Amino acid sequence: xxxxxxxxxxxxxxxxxxxxxxxxxxxxxxxxxxxxxxxxxxxxxxxxxxxxxxxxxxxxxxxxxxxxxxxxxxxxxxxxxxxxxxxxxxxxxxxxxxxxxxxxxxxxxxxxxxxxxxxxxxxxxxxxxxxxxxxxxxxxxxxxxxxxxxxxxxxxxxxxxxxxxxxxxxxxxxxxxxxxxxxxxxxxxxxxxxxxxxxxxxxxxxxxxxxxxxxxxxxxxxxxxxxxxxxxxxxxxxxxxxxxxxxxxxxxxxxxxxxxxxxx
Numbered sequence: 001x002x003x004x005x006x007x008x009x010x011x012x013x014x015x016x017x018x019x020x021x022x023x024x025x026x027x028x029x030x031x032x033x034x035x036x037x038x039x040x041x042x043x044x045x046x047x048x049x050x051x052x053x054x055x056x057x058x059x060x061x062x063x064x065x066x067x068x069x070x071x072x073x074x075x076x077x078x079x080x081x082x083x084x085x086x087x088x089x090x091x092x093x094x095x096x097x098x099x100x101x102x103x104x105x106x107x108x109x110x111x112x113x114x115x116x117x118x119x120x121x122x123x124x125x126x127x128x129x130x131x132x133x134x135x136x137x138x139x140x141x142x143x144x145x146x147x148x149x150x151x152x153x154x155x156x157x158x159x160x161x162x163x164x165x166x167x168x169x170x171x172x173x174x175x176x177x178x179x180x181x182x183x184x185x186x187x188x189x190x191x192x193x194x195x196x197x198x199x200x201x202x203x204x205x206x207x208x209x210x211x212x213x214x215x216x217x218x219x220x221x222x223x224x225x226x227x228x229x230x231x232x233x234x235x236x237x238x239x240x241x242x243x244x245x246x247x248x249x250x251x252x253x254x255x256x257x258x259x260x261x262x263x264x
Contacts, residue, residue: 001025002187004088004178005095007154008109009139012116013166013174017109018090020175025182028084032091035077065214071149076208079201085189092142095159096150101200102193105182108160109174112167161187195222202252209246213239223254233262 004021008014015031022029060066075097081087082098095106120131146154157163162181164174181187203220206227210216217228225247231239240260247256 001027001086002103002105002182002189003082003085003098003101004105004107004182005098006088006090006107006109006178007092007095007160008090009111009116009135009142012109012111012119013171014090014109017166017171017174017178018088020171021178022088024175024179025086025088027086027088028081029088029090030081031089032094035074035081035091067149068214069211072204072207072211072214076204079197079204083197083201092146092154096146096152098197098200101197103187103189103197105162105178105187106160107178108154108157108163110163110165112165115167198223198252202250205250205252206247209250210243213243216243223252225253225256226259227256228259228261230261230263233264236260236262 004027006014006018006021008017018031019029021027060070078089078094078097082089095104098104098106116135117128117131120126120135121128124131124134126134143154146152152159162178164177166174169177199220199222202223202225203218206218206220206225207216210218210227213229215230219226227243227247229239229243240258243258244256247253247258
């Protein structure tokens, strides 16, 4: 069975559809917030981005190589879970991390504007005008955030295999449609797609282990790992030894090579 990723607009249907779908299929359901809760390096309420995505840009800037480190940590956490298979993930841009893996069903949930506005009014106890403003702002911030991190437009339907509009269709209808799509042959695991996922997961594990070296270039093929690092000439031997020790502790590596390019 495939891995299923669900992207949605702010505060509407995605979580509920994902949970119902996972229950129907007997899959594990995980969210972006659950992933972030397990990342000590980014254990910050602001990074969860529930409201005020604008703050997130400056938050990442507080960390040296903040954007790259954040992506490294999230990629590692997600791919470790996806390796277990039978997973429904809902959150921002999870599909982008798996774009080269064929047994991933990428879904976008959208909703009728009126329904979203009414839901926001009821949830927050605000006027229609305020609800329209808040939803538009949230959507724009989500779009900017994904462009900033991944360079993708989450509103572009070309990024998904399936786009479903909730309105005339109910959440249960959406669940049935996605569940049926998940049985199609093109979304089933193949030896090639399993290999690509395994290589991606191992690459993420290596990058995460080398978290203190965000400039490291990591490549993986069939369990063979190559790492290229640029370091000060005076630290070459020390850093190479440290990196080799870290790689030797990672499960799944068949063999590895570390290339150190000194600079002066």
